[in-house]
Amino acid sequence: MHTSCFVFVVLCVAFAASLDLGPLIRIAQCRSQCVKANDIDGGCEWIENRNETICNQCWKICDPFETQWEVAKYICEGDDYLRSPGYQTACLYRKTRLEEEYLPSSLPAPKSGPIKLGAHDIAIAFFKSRGKWLPTEYFASPRNPVLRQESWILVVLEDGVQSYSWEEWRPTLESLKEGPFVEATLSWHDISDQLIRLRESERKKFNERVRQYYLERYGEKVLREWRNQQDTPISDQVFRRFFFRRFEDELQDDRMKKNLLLQNLARQSVVSSILERTESSYVVSWEPETGGLMGNQVVDTESAQISLLPGTKYLVRIASNEGPGSFPIEIDTRPKFDHVLKQKKNLDNICPLEIIAGVLLALIVITAIICIRLCFCRSPKNVDQADV
Incomplete structure (x- = not known):
């Protein structure tokens, strides 16, 4: 128990010094392999005072394999490795994993809750303390994390990472200037x-x-x-x-x-x-709504101007290497006549019979009004005898 606490403290200190999500994501990927290979009873997370299973034995060793490999690598070389399928799963992942830096600005745009984990998904919960995001807990299905105030949750999937953030804020589109490229000015002072x-x-x-x-x-x-x-x-x-x-x-x-x-x-x-006391930088990130080539621009201020291709609808967000960043906003660079064409298409969808019926009804009303006026005009006037 003391060893696990020490490992967690070391991880938190390293995390606070530099917000590299790589070690945390690799621990989650390792634990995902544990769940996938060894989960039989539906519980892979290690719980104190509970009999240890093969799955939570694998779950528990993923952390020191990432943070204290020089101390823990003997497990993959001794008799424990041969006796424990859980250790074999964790050792295999350790030998085949890719070690690379993973900054928060590389994450997709955050979403709001609720969060539903898949069978092999692993969630990492963060809590904000004195302006810094610190990892607090890992989750595996069927235990779904709850997005609470001042929390940020990463879900490590088999094919990527998803981000969920309670801090829901968005940049402001200040102006759009047309030209060969559409110049969009953004700010996030508020x-x-x-x-x-x-x-x-x-x-x-x-x-x-x-x-x-x-x-x-x-x-x-x-x-x-x-x-x-x-x-x-x-x-x-x-x-x-x-x-x-x-x-x-x-x-x-x-x-x-x-x-x-x-x-x-x-x-x-x-x-x-x-x-x-820390140098803050932001990454303005944009991509077409339908997918395609992404763009990034690093700035040290709380405003930026980006160049977008005309004729495309973009999702633009402000990413940060210190946290989850902003939710995206839509910027539409399509010309105005595109909207006119859409309105024309909507008019084309109107049934011709409806138009004819409306015109006929208008003609009937106008004809009735004219006939009534003519009848009043032709009626004889009564002349008083005293006036003759």
Whole structure:
């Protein structure tokens, strides 16, 4: 147990120094092979105080094979290797794996939850602490990770990697300038504002879920007790919790909001001071919506101008080597007449009979109005005898 804790601490320190996802992804790939080759009872993750199986023996050894190979390589050379199919699976992966750097900017655009793992998929959960993403846990099916606040989850598939992020923010398209190439200007100065709004929205949803829980569990009981005591007025606590808000509650909420705002500002100043000590760079990444040639541009500022081919719809995002980056936005460089052609096609889909019926109905209405006016004009006027 002490050895596994030491390994995890070493991995976290190395990870904080440089955000290379390669070692973590290789551990996940190794564990995916363990699940694929040895999972019989549906549980491959190692759990303390539980009898060890071949699968979780393989699962457990994948970590030191990646982080402490010089210490652990004897396992692939001694009698343990011959006696344990789990060790054989992990050793085979170690000998045939490709060791390469894997930066977060190489990941595809992140998605929002929920997350459903496949039979051989392995998830890596990260938690943000003082502006740094730290790995916390690995997951295997049927245990699906939950995307919580300040979390980031990578899912290692047999044919790639998927990214899921709670931090849902997007760049802003400032302008599009047409020419031989379409010049798109992007900015992402408001990342912190977007995340503050996201946290506020999540807090409101959480408070509403808590309120709904109390209503469903205790609301009927409180009302029943109150009805049994008709002479006793309902208490302020019941009014505040279940029915409506009073002026005093609004004042109290205002004070709480001010305190939360001060706390958020304090946290932001701490995070900002940490980030200022590190050189931040971003990677503007774009690709056609239907797939094809991708483009990347590295910038050190929070704005960029990129050149896109006309006549294509692009997905553009801001990647980072320090975390999951942004969700994508759509940039359409197709000429305006393309949209006119689409509208024309939609008009072509209208049935001719409908047009003819509409024209005939309009003619009938117009003819009826003309006939009514003619009848009024031809009717004789009554002349008063006194006027003669």
